[in-house]
Amino acid sequence: MSDPRHMARFWDERAREHAEYFVDNRLDYRRGDYGPDDPEDFWAKGRRDFDVLLETVGAPAIGERDVVLDIGCGVGRLTRVAAERAAHVHALDVSAEMIDRARANLADRDDVTFHVGDGATLRPLEDDSIDVVVSLVVFQHIPDPEITYGYVREILRVLRPGGWAAFQVSDDPVIHAMDHPGPSLARRILARLRGGLPGGQDDPAWRGSAIERTRLEREIAQAGGRVERLEGAGTQYCLVLVRADAA
Structure with a gap:
């Protein structure tokens, strides 16, 4: 299994490099900050992405009494949307640097609790303490699918009976291969020297890994849940709606 500490270091470095990118x-990485977009547009795109995730899998509306968990919260973009709709949000990320930025971005909200995760579990969240879990463009970057399956089991641990989770995984192993087409080595080195190419693009913590769909469904069932809907099978953007079994 991959070392979660490496993932933490990798995402700390990326946060310091250009968190929003x-x-x-x-x-546009080369433009710095938000690129050609202004901050308002950056956050508006996060709102649209959040709604597309929920609408694509047919998720229920988040209720005003719900407690939500945002896994891989980054700078807090989805966290803010969830906080506007729910009673409370737990925002978790393996990167302390990302959490620092999220906390600053959401300093106006007192209904969010931030957690630096251990890269393998959802501790310190307690069993049956969460109504809704969301995660987008996070699990696809985990280098070892065994860690992703572990997170899925953890999602079912923290969900209350009848609670639900909407998340995205990669179901396309080709996209994660080291020989997947990309910029030539010479071009990457030149662009990097000029400050025009993001760092870490060949790192396993960026390349990530794909899950195996039948294994995912089995892990969910064994952990006490069921897949209610799955869209984008066989792609990098496989969206899943999971429901925890009722008590």
């Missing part, structure tokens, strides 16, 4: 690589 590594949250949303649709930004």
